[in-house]
Amino acid sequence: MHDRTPERGGNPLRRKADRTRGRLHAAFAVACLIAVICGVVVGRNAWTEAGRAAEEVARHRHSVAAVTVGETTYRAGDRPGQRTITVAPADWQYPPGRAHAGTVPVPANARKGDSVRVWVDDHGSVASAPRGTAGIALEAFGLGTVAFTATLLVSGFLVRIGLRTVDARSARAWEAEWEDVEPVWTGRLRPDQGADDD
Incomplete structure (x- = not known):
């Protein structure tokens, strides 16, 4: 099967598609970490900005x-x-x-x-x-959650597309390889092969 690329010290049965799937899963794990960081950064910035705005308003209330x-x-x-x-x-x-x-x-x-x-x-x-701490915290939490969710959804969507592409290519490769192996394995004739052909 030509799709296999043996690696030194690696599993000879592990195909390129398997390695690509592994990379996509690793990328999604990294994206989850990035989503958490984005959520925290956005929430913290929202907390700081809303706190400053509330202090400014409180000076005039x-x-x-x-x-x-x-x-x-x-x-x-x-x-x-x-x-x-x-x-x-x-x-x-x-x-x-x-x-x-x-x-x-x-x-x-x-x-x-x-x-x-x-x-x-x-x-x-x-x-x-003037806005209280609870309102500011709720807004910061909400914005952080939106940033986390949006990052996670976009990265999950992209990884899903990547996995589907890999699966489609892998399925096509298996079909092509099976067409070469199946007649020999089962002893059946190909549609273009005559009874006297070897």
């Missing part, structure tokens, strides 16, 4: 006491799928001495005249709370 001046109502979230929140009209001051009024999120059991904590920006307008 201030928690102030607001007093509710009306009854609570329910408001749907700004985006589809967001949960409904409880809000109420309230008054607050920020910077000190500068009065503001608006509708703010409040606990469900809040009543008129209750004091609630509200996040505002440097101008005193209602703003979102």
